[in-house]
Amino acid sequence: KNQVEQSPQSLIILEGKNCTLQCNYTVSPFSNLRWYKQDTGRGPVSLTIMTFSENTKSNGRYTATLDADTKQSSLHITASQLSDSASYICVVSAAVHNQGGKLIFGQGTELSVKP
């Protein structure tokens, strides 16, 4: 069964600190993995996308890693800011012959950055 599991469920950190969010998946055949950020009351917004051959990708203070062998991804946030408070959702696309793949969503990690 295709599944995406994220940990931790929630996380509280102090402003300026770093943190790492985890995503484990069992999706086959794998197409790509994307991290979304969802602010409270808003829709998810894409942060990064990684394909099978990529193991690191950065977007400003966000760095995503992918280990396709162990089927794990992480999202590292450096020097956190209050605006990083949000839900972070890991989404894995299963390669389907038509229509660009089927998306399997994780349940999200709720990050709270405190001053």
Place this chain on the structure above:
Amino acid sequence: DVKVTQSSRYLVKRTGEKVFLECVQDMDHENMFWYRQDPGLGLRLIYFSYDVKMKEKGDIPEGYSVSREKKERFSLILESASTNQTSMYLCASRIQGIASQPQHFGDGTRLSIL
């Protein structure tokens, strides 16, 4: 920038009512999607549409139907609303058939069924 607009941010309806949720995108995307988002369950796909007048069931289509008469507009219909359909509903759109392109989401409609 892609803009996906959902007609209502908050909606309160009564059990048994027929409810329409509207979504409009401005980027000429072929694919459009309706999800519901519940605490602890993440996003679940209700229906999607490859193009005008085309629709496919997602993972949880029971109690819902959709309409896509124009390319930019995708409507979700609750035929007879029930309390277990109280949820956050998210619409998304995407360019056809390119896996590397993200889905672009609206800001959601928080629907309460009383």
